[in-house]
Amino acid sequence: MTTVKPRRLSDRQRLSWLRLIRSDNVGPSSFRQLVSRFGSADAALEALPGLTRRGGANRPLKITSITEAERELELAERLGVQFIAIGESDYPPLLQQIDHPPPLVAVKGSTDVFQRPGVAIVGARNASLAGIKIARMLATDIGRQGFTIVSGLARGIDTAAHGGSLETGTVAVFAGGLDKPYPNENIPLANAIAERGGALISEMPLGWSPRAIDFPRRNRLIAGLSYGLVVVEAAQRSGSLISARLAGEQGRLVFAVPGSPLDQRSGGSNGLLKDGATLVTEADDVIRTLSPLVGEQVQPPRSWRKEALSDAAVAAIEGDAEQPDDDGRSRVLESLSPVATDIDEIVRHTQLSTAQVQFVLLELQLAGRIERHSGNAVSLLESGV
Template identity: 60%
Template sequence: MSGPAAGRQLTDRQRLNWLRLIRTPNVGPITFRHLINRYGSAENAIGMLPELRLNGGAMQRVRIPSVDETETEMDVAARHGARFVCIGEPDYPPILKTVDHPPPVLAVKGNAKVFGLPALSIVGARNASLAGIKLARSFATELGRDGYCVVSGLARGIDTAAHQGSLATGTVAVLAGGLDRPYPPENTALIEEIAERGAVVSEMPFGWQPRAQDFPRRNRIVAGLGLGLLVVEAAKRSGSLISARLAGEMGRLVFAVPGSPLDPRAGGTNALLKDGAILTTEPADIVQALTPLTGAVMPSPRTFEEPADFAATPPPGDDERARVIEALGPVPVGVDEIIRHTDMHPAQVFMVLLELDLAGRLERHAGGHVSLLFPD
């Protein structure tokens, strides 16, 4: 995604328009990138949204946040001691830029210098055992002393213990809702402590109450911010295993603490070990594995990209749109497959998919696959 040159700040107007664009319904990180690449700026893209949605078959007008609404959110952020950081700016976490489709804008409260430390993500059960809580806290403390930042999701149990153990050395908490809607509420005081030496981040709007479907998005950022991810306790079906899977897909190292086969909270961690996770019984196991990665440049993911002449290619007509829609269905297919099947210019295929996405008619899947959504 095109953004400010490395280390350059956006102007206040650019930042406001980035926030307006990402807060628009059906504009996610992938669509945001396509729009910026096509139209050169968020401001230009916003002006094109009504036409693009209409081309995609949207039945209702797009609800774009107004300048006043966006300025209000920015004022609310400032009152909470937070600010918005855009990808490519100096305070954006460098390692997060390497994940597939990173969030274009993050709300950040605290000290962005913590993003410069090598990081380990720690996750685990909310209903953790006392032994698991003690272990997570002690691991976080020792890793902090070894120069690592600890990242977690502020949940009860293991997450809370990991943050508490690394308060003195730097920790990052990732929220599933707005920074003013911490979950669980009892960790509100912990957020303030974290922000003193570390940072609290979220991609969600201020005022956003977290829902169940928001936690996988949070887990993705948790996994993306670390060189590796440690699972202390996790059942066989848990968000922690989702985080571990995401970390593995991102090329991060996955660590797991073994547990008793009789404890259901160890079912997930033991399964991870069977699948190749690194057996972890002491912080030295993590340090030994991560040391070669510390200071190394993380490779960018291999993702499908628009062709270089994306912005210069004539827009698709009705016939081209029909051909792409005919090639789509409820079963996910690769974008490259659509291009080969329709024999259309890649830029035109990307454009049709962008229109469908903005109209709420496209679902994106892992690996650059897409499917068509049908009305209920």
């Protein structure tokens, strides 16, 4: 059996990928569609203005310039940060399995930690001393069994999880750029993670200060880097519960540490247990459950393997699909509303092909007129009505 050696992007390709993913309204989903349809990032960049106009944009799309992308790459080199593309050998294998994985991730530290099975540990920022103690204990004991501990560098439980696994390997996922650790008090911890065999990772641009809306995106990566996610102390409405929901949607196992019903910080984690999460009181509860899942070879999605890292003529999976006419575009637009609608329903209603509907949705997304949701659904942004 012949083994295919992983290929790497050329410097030119990496620059073009960075330009495309940093351009306005281009996210992981639209990046994938653009590269699949047009065969390369360079060709996609040339097509963006026309696509945006057909989508009904009120202003020209801001496309990241060569100079801007080169500046970010130069800053990354000074900071010891590398940009890793999906399909390259150092790209986290588990992350390739999620819906719409980031095409490029910025990484500082050792990529070896991504080759070990990951376990996420998350929880309250205002954690109790007992919660901090058990999070640190779980991280230490699980890490000693060959797992990488993944968390979000936040105060409280996240800090304890990283601290307990510094010696065995931990990954901190940023909501902003890797040069913008948050909170500031954890800058020494971030430096220690990168220096002691762990890794810092983000899909956001260098120089990007995290906003509230960026943390759910970060939480999606925390779940995606892990076989299972452990919640230690989480209130009824918290980011940790968002992480748990995302983990479930990605097919990851969800664990929770029980807490006192009198402590509001345990309301969410206790609720997860009622909903079927696996109860955790010691590291062996996690290790015993996850161990049978570890060891299977992870393959990137076929569409990404085809693009894999060549800018050759991949005119690809959807590249030759017939574009819809103006009437077809109107039918797709009329089927949308501010309420999330399943794309399969739009296909049935418009009687267009799936590829044609996806193409119109791509135009609308680049024009900033729709929002994508989990479960293959889209909604019309009210500002775009």
